[in-house]
Amino acid sequence: MSVRNQPARFESDTDEALELNFDIQGHPVRRPWWKVWSKRNNRVPWVSIFVVLFVLVLPALLADVITTHDPLRGVLADRLTPPFWMEGGTTTYPLGTDKQGRDILTRLIYGARISLTVSTITILIGAVVGSTLGLLAGYFGGWVDRFVSWLIDTFLSLPHVLLALVIVAAIGPSFVTIVAIIAVTIWASFARQVRGETLSVRETEYVARAHVAGTTSWRILLRHVLPNVANTLIVLATLQVGVVILEESSLSFIGAGIPRPNPSWGVMVADGRDQILISWWISFFPGLCILLVVLSLNLLGDWLRDFLDPKMRQRGRS
Amino acid sequence: MAEPLMVVESLSKHYPVSEGQYGGRTVGYVKAVDGVSFTIEKGRTLALVGESGCGKTTTARLVLRLRTPTGGTVKLEERDVHQLSGADLKWFRTSVQAVFQDPWASLSPRMRVRDIVAEPLVANHRVSKDEVRERVGVTLEKVGMQRWQGDLYPHEFSGGQRQRVALASALITEPRLLVLDEPVSALDVSVQAQVMNLLKDLQAELGTAFLLISHDLATVRYVADHVAVMYMGSIVESGSVDQIFETPRHPYTRGLFDAALPTHPRNRTEKLEIKGEMPSPLNPPTGCRFRTRCPQVMSICETVPETIEVAQGHRVACHLFTPEWS
Amino acid sequence: MSLDQPMGTVNDVPRTAPVLEVQDLRTYLYTRWGTTKAVDGVSFSLGSGETLGIVGESGSGKSMLALSLVRLTPEPAGKIVGGRVMLNGRNVLDLTDRQMREVRGKEISMILQDPQQSLNPVFSVGDQLAEAIRVHDRDLDDKLIHERSVDALKSVHVPAPERRLKNFPHQMSGGMKQRIVGAMAMAYQPQVLVADEPTTALDVTIQAQYLRLLKDLQERTGVAIIVITHDFGVIAETCDRVAVMYAGRFVEEGPVEQIFDHPRHPYTRALLESRPKVDLKSTRLQSIDGQPPSLIDLPIGCRFAARCAYAIERCLAEYPPWFEITEAHAAACWRSEEVPWPSP
Ligand SMILES: Nc1ncnc2c1ncn2[C@@H]1O[C@H](COP(=O)(O)OP(=O)(O)OP(=O)(O)O)[C@@H](O)[C@H]1O
Ligand SMILES: Nc1ncnc2c1ncn2[C@@H]1O[C@H](COP(=O)(O)OP(=O)(O)OP(=O)(O)O)[C@@H](O)[C@H]1O
Numbered sequence A: 001m002s003v004r005n006q007p008a009r010f011e012s013d014t015d016e017a018l019e020l021n022f023d024i025q026g027h028p029v030r031r032p033w034w035k036v037w038s039k040r041n042n043r044v045p046w047v048s049i050f051v052v053l054f055v056l057v058l059p060a061l062l063a064d065v066i067t068t069h070d071p072l073r074g075v076l077a078d079r080l081t082p083p084f085w086m087e088g089g090t091t092t093y094p095l096g097t098d099k100q101g102r103d104i105l106t107r108l109i110y111g112a113r114i115s116l117t118v119s120t121i122t123i124l125i126g127a128v129v130g131s132t133l134g135l136l137a138g139y140f141g142g143w144v145d146r147f148v149s150w151l152i153d154t155f156l157s158l159p160h161v162l163l164a165l166v167i168v169a170a171i172g173p174s175f176v177t178i179v180a181i182i183a184v185t186i187w188a189s190f191a192r193q194v195r196g197e198t199l200s201v202r203e204t205e206y207v208a209r210a211h212v213a214g215t216t217s218w219r220i221l222l223r224h225v226l227p228n229v230a231n232t233l234i235v236l237a238t239l240q241v242g243v244v245i246l247e248e249s250s251l252s253f254i255g256a257g258i259p260r261p262n263p264s265w266g267v268m269v270a271d272g273r274d275q276i277l278i279s280w281w282i283s284f285f286p287g288l289c290i291l292l293v294v295l296s297l298n299l300l301g302d303w304l305r306d307f308l309d310p311k312m313r314q315r316g317r318s
Numbered sequence B: 001m002a003e004p005l006m007v008v009e010s011l012s013k014h015y016p017v018s019e020g021q022y023g024g025r026t027v028g029y030v031k032a033v034d035g036v037s038f039t040i041e042k043g044r045t046l047a048l049v050g051e052s053g054c055g056k057t058t059t060a061r062l063v064l065r066l067r068t069p070t071g072g073t074v075k076l077e078e079r080d081v082h083q084l085s086g087a088d089l090k091w092f093r094t095s096v097q098a099v100f101q102d103p104w105a106s107l108s109p110r111m112r113v114r115d116i117v118a119e120p121l122v123a124n125h126r127v128s129k130d131e132v133r134e135r136v137g138v139t140l141e142k143v144g145m146q147r148w149q150g151d152l153y154p155h156e157f158s159g160g161q162r163q164r165v166a167l168a169s170a171l172i173t174e175p176r177l178l179v180l181d182e183p184v185s186a187l188d189v190s191v192q193a194q195v196m197n198l199l200k201d202l203q204a205e206l207g208t209a210f211l212l213i214s215h216d217l218a219t220v221r222y223v224a225d226h227v228a229v230m231y232m233g234s235i236v237e238s239g240s241v242d243q244i245f246e247t248p249r250h251p252y253t254r255g256l257f258d259a260a261l262p263t264h265p266r267n268r269t270e271k272l273e274i275k276g277e278m279p280s281p282l283n284p285p286t287g288c289r290f291r292t293r294c295p296q297v298m299s300i301c302e303t304v305p306e307t308i309e310v311a312q313g314h315r316v317a318c319h320l321f322t323p324e325w326s
Numbered sequence C: 001m002s003l004d005q006p007m008g009t010v011n012d013v014p015r016t017a018p019v020l021e022v023q024d025l026r027t028y029l030y031t032r033w034g035t036t037k038a039v040d041g042v043s044f045s046l047g048s049g050e051t052l053g054i055v056g057e058s059g060s061g062k063s064m065l066a067l068s069l070v071r072l073t074p075e076p077a078g079k080i081v082g083g084r085v086m087l088n089g090r091n092v093l094d095l096t097d098r099q100m101r102e103v104r105g106k107e108i109s110m111i112l113q114d115p116q117q118s119l120n121p122v123f124s125v126g127d128q129l130a131e132a133i134r135v136h137d138r139d140l141d142d143k144l145i146h147e148r149s150v151d152a153l154k155s156v157h158v159p160a161p162e163r164r165l166k167n168f169p170h171q172m173s174g175g176m177k178q179r180i181v182g183a184m185a186m187a188y189q190p191q192v193l194v195a196d197e198p199t200t201a202l203d204v205t206i207q208a209q210y211l212r213l214l215k216d217l218q219e220r221t222g223v224a225i226i227v228i229t230h231d232f233g234v235i236a237e238t239c240d241r242v243a244v245m246y247a248g249r250f251v252e253e254g255p256v257e258q259i260f261d262h263p264r265h266p267y268t269r270a271l272l273e274s275r276p277k278v279d280l281k282s283t284r285l286q287s288i289d290g291q292p293p294s295l296i297d298l299p300i301g302c303r304f305a306a307r308c309a310y311a312i313e314r315c316l317a318e319y320p321p322w323f324e325i326t327e328a329h330a331a332a333c334w335r336s337e338e339v340p341w342p343s344p
């Protein structure tokens, strides 16, 4: 092919060789998504999806249906009951109870609701604010870009935990405070990523074509740029869920997060800290939940990244 | 001589080269385009030729009002393109359209061909859905495609077909000027011929003027009426196709012809006149920019040559042709 | 004639003893969408000091053919499923990977289209050249390696070679990088050099210089060169013989003058006529309608038949054998004798 600077296709890795179809001109053709999906399903991280669904999403949505215990008030008489398979355990409290006799499983389930709520809200805020700023900075450049880039760098270099402690010390812990703190810390990652993508999309020939056609800048942002950075956004959002959950848990753990007695996973780990050698289940199960969910979300995000990889898109050869 | 459609006068674009973060300090300028003048006549083709990095694309972008010039003017029918606003801007956007080099990068991957083709129309006019559909259909047929193909996405087409889609989109508002930035160089030889024939047919049928940008002399000879040869941001020679191809004057133009590959093994290149490579645009030679590679370099070449008209419409910027020396 | 029989070389009596003889080479790519027959029965031979040009449209399998010769087909999709590649009387396809590494660079080398792809951006040119030299001479000391590197750069006319060795790829122009790649390929004076679109990424003036350089290297070392291109200009400039490739096979092969003056395959003719020419103003270009067949789903007859203006029933039903026109010139077309040239 007479294209200059065409990448050598034969250096492609296995993935590309197997996944891509080439059209008559030898250029990669993207298959319809359902075909790609069905050809790739052997590598879909089912375990991760399963974990996220059954440890995080379903419990959060169906908490009131799944469990009848009260997550906030326990039965003092049943305090420190071990999980059911241990001596003294009972199936009423499958994963045991804490110092105040509250059912661990129930608190985990309601904790999932908190994690999901916090991450959904913060990521929505972060993604909307971050990608708007990123789009504007990347697209318009000039002083807008300089200002936003400076903001991004500043926010990324702030010590989050310290910042959180200061704010909480000043106005006290609450749900709103923690959402605000986390949103403030994650918008910058969205902004940085989206800005970078926008910078490269802005230089593409199809954006130049749209300008020549007389399309307004806003319309170009919405119809040409946004759809082409959407993949990045989806991947980043998935990866950020894990980050937010971890951050929320850490803040809650040090007491700067969700106020007690709300059953955040981080709060639960903190609560069982002094009992860790005797009543290990109090900290262990929430810790396990955090570990599994964060790990799964990372795997899922990585997979999504590959799945939606720009290589799969028609990108020309730049 | 036909009427002029677009007149470009001493057009320049200097890109600042900066150091450091957040903009930082400007350490120099790349004179991507430096004092370029040319005229495009109604319904005719002007070709801009030159090596990679000589400023062809930048010129095209200035003409298309995608960049603001550092100096000089671009006038379409006597109106300064870079001063337009409001309704005049809409007029400009419907009058001048473009086709870019890379058919794999110039169509939005997430839009249907139908919407891509309709874009210049809906962006500038209030038109009903039915009318858009009809115009898209007609235009697709004009470039030799079928109406139903409008429902497909760009990736479902071959390179040649994609370039047809780009062409259809550019033609839907019946522009007076079409800027073609290397429209065939990404295509296969056999497909190149199709697209070039199509371009010629459309010009004959619609009377659209072309600004054709190319590094391939053969393509230029086939399509163009007038040629301007660019080197490091300026035009070194311009004239009609016959003047440039039959009697090239500037040593650079002659060097380009020498370097062009032969059409038959009998005509293998004898000797190469142009040695070495183009100097860095950050640090161009003083005087005549070509003097570092010129086989006929003289001491006077350290001063900037004037542009001389050596024949009717045939201009050369070279000291060899200034009266004192020739 | 059965498709599985070797196609036979055109040049059964090459002018010089062949250094490379390819017989019925088949390279298939096993993708999920089917088997792409990228190279499907290609035979030719190449004498030392000779230049063979391979032309064809995009996707006709030129690069796969080149990669098969040096056994660098993409893993794991690509497999050489048949044929022989005799290099100095040894079948390259029978060698172990280790032996192959020895052979690559010493007996056969390759230059790729895009120098960007062949140079590692994080190492200096000197380091990369040294690496290429160490592959073959493990126990050379640094001083000798440096000398060799300088010599290699001198051989491709790189000015100020000592200084260039310290440069990184991004500090050099495309033409300069392509020269460095050439120096690496030629460092061990291989007998065969495969150049896959060596000048497509270069400018006209640089391209001419580079082709000149290849010729110059050939005159000095007697290396046999295979030039792969889609541009008949490159062929006209550099080659002694030409093979025209279409959909995985050669359809015509012969001396360069004969191919330009008396092309016998309709595809070759169409290609020659579709080029605009610098030296004469043409009124209309001939274009080839339609597209090449998918390499996954090939027709049984002539692969060009669907686009051919002269196709008859037989072309669709039976794959044409080679028809010899002269001793060195042959075309795989049922009607090669009848098709008028120049076309009316
Ligand atoms: N946005 C930019 N910022 C800084 N320099 C630029 C920019 N765009 C182009 N240049 C420089 O301006 C010069 C002219 O570039 P241009 O793209 O116009 O060349 P061209 O003739 O179109 O080359 P090609 O044949 O490779 O497309 C080059 O040296 C290039 O590096
Ligand atoms: N890594 C790969 N995996 C699967 N198929 C491939 C791969 N690389 C190339 N192909 C297919 O193999 C066939 C031959 O490709 P090849 O690269 O040899 O063509 P070519 O003649 O070199 O074309 P070009 O002129 O574009 O370089 C094409 O149909 C192409 O789609």
Ligand SMILES: [Mg+2]
Pocket (backbone or CB within 6 Å): B056, B057, B058
């Ligand atoms: Mg350009």
Ligand SMILES: [Mg+2]
Pocket (backbone or CB within 6 Å): A001, C062, C063, C064, C196
């Ligand atoms: Mg190739």
